[in-house]
Amino acid sequence: MAIAEKWFPLVESAHVIALATVAGSIFMVDSRLLGVASEKLPFTYVSDRLLPWTWGAFGGAALTGTLMFMGNATTYYSNTPFRIKMLLLVLAGLNMLVFQLVTFRGVAKWNSDRPPAPARAAGFISIALWCGVIAFGRWIGFTM
Amino acid sequence: MNLKSTVHWLTQTPLSQTIQTTSWAIPGIQVVHIICLAALFAFALNLSLRVAGRGLAVESLASLAGRLVPAIWICVGILFLSGSLLIIAEPFRTITNPVFYLKMGLLIVAIVLTLRLDHVARRASETPSRAHTAVAILSMLVWAGIIVAGRFIAYLY
Numbered sequence: 001m002a003i004a005e006k007w008f009p010l011v012e013s014a015h016v017i018a019l020a021t022v023a024g025s026i027f028m029v030d031s032r033l034l035g036v037a038s039e040k041l042p043f044t045y046v047s048d049r050l051l052p053w054t055w056g057a058f059g060g061a062a063l064t065g066t067l068m069f070m071g072n073a074t075t076y077y078s079n080t081p082f083r084i085k086m087l088l089l090v091l092a093g094l095n096m097l098v099f100q101l102v103t104f105r106g107v108a109k110w111n112s113d114r115p116p117a118p119a120r121a122a123g124f125i126s127i128a129l130w131c132g133v134i135a136f137g138r139w140i141g142f143t144m
Numbered sequence: 145m146n147l148k149s150t151v152h153w154l155t156q157t158p159l160s161q162t163i164q165t166t167s168w169a170i171p172g173i174q175v176v177h178i179i180c181l182a183a184l185f186a187f188a189l190n191l192s193l194r195v196a197g198r199g200l201a202v203e204s205l206a207s208l209a210g211r212l213v214p215a216i217w218i219c220v221g222i223l224f225l226s227g228s229l230l231i232i233a234e235p236f237r238t239i240t241n242p243v244f245y246l247k248m249g250l251l252i253v254a255i256v257l258t259l260r261l262d263h264v265a266r267r268a269s270e271t272p273s274r275a276h277t278a279v280a281i282l283s284m285l286v287w288a289g290i291i292v293a294g295r296f297i298a299y300l301y
Contacts, residue, residue, distance in 0.1 A: 009295060009296060009299045010292075012295060013291060013292040013295040013296070016178070016291050016292075016294075016295055017185075017288050017291050017292070019178075019182065020178075020181055020182040020185035020186070020291065021182075021185060021186065021189065022182075023179070023182035023183075023186075024182040024183050024184070024185045024186025024187070024189070025186050025189075027182065027183050027186060028186050028187075028190070037211070038200070038203075038211075040203070041200065041202065041203060045200075045202060046200070049199055049200055049201075050190075053189070131175075131179055134175060134178050134179055134182070135175045138171060138174055138175050138178060139171055142171055
């Protein structure tokens with residue numbers, strides 16, 4: 001079910017809109033986690049309202065990404081920036097998982113205050129990884 | 145001086161030459177541009193959601209807009225700077241390209257709509273009117289349109 005060449009620009013544009021929503025919403029949640037924005041709002045309130053957008057848009061990004069990949073699979077597969085981007089996505093997922101399973105357990109204690117160091121670390125790492133995903137994603141276009 | 149000669153002149157400037165010949169410069173500036181548009185999109189989305197009475201609703205519209213709108217303007221500033229460098233580096237992709245002017249037209253519309261939403265928010269009526277919600281939705285469509293036009297610059301120059 002590869003997309004025809006003529007659809008690539010539109011699928012790619014949809015991918016950018018989706019990634020803007022994913023990364024942008026994550027930046028906002030991470031800013032709260034770092035304690036530099038929305039400090040007056042409880043962390044769980046911010047994440048509850050924003051993360052559904054993150055996940056929904058991630059579905060769109062994954063779908064459009066898969067469509068683009070399938071149009072030129074073998075070339076993307078052996079493209080180094082593409083591989084690094086996929087690795088960074090996995091790392092971002094792992095970072096989220098560790099935060100969810102470990103750090104988040106004690107959230108009641110810091111929900112309305114400045115989050116503890118492990119939470120702030122998760123926020124910082126998340127921002128760094130997602131900037132990396134964007135950077136290597138853009139780099140793919142220069143190396144295809 | 146017409147558009148084509150402007151392109152030619154720009155391409156010869158030292159700044160343009162420097163960016164063109166530094167291998168990581170154009171991709172790097174584009175990455176800054178994309179990261180910034182992602183932040184802007186999320187700020188704009190949350191402003192629009194709040195105007196429509198949703199999103200971070202526990203915070204007053206006036207207070208949230210007071211945080212998000214300045215952040216949007218900062219992003220517009222960074223996008224303007226990074227965009228300007230990209231134009232200077234490769235003026236043939238934009239200055240003679242109708243799609244670029246479409247993007248700039250949409251940008252003006254987005255800025256006007258954001259000013260409107262800011263004005264609405266500061267008069268602090270908590271019940272969203274249908275008209276205000278329509279402006280909020282329209283502004284998101286225009287920001288999305290700017291993203292599409294931005295991508296299409298590369299395909300239609």
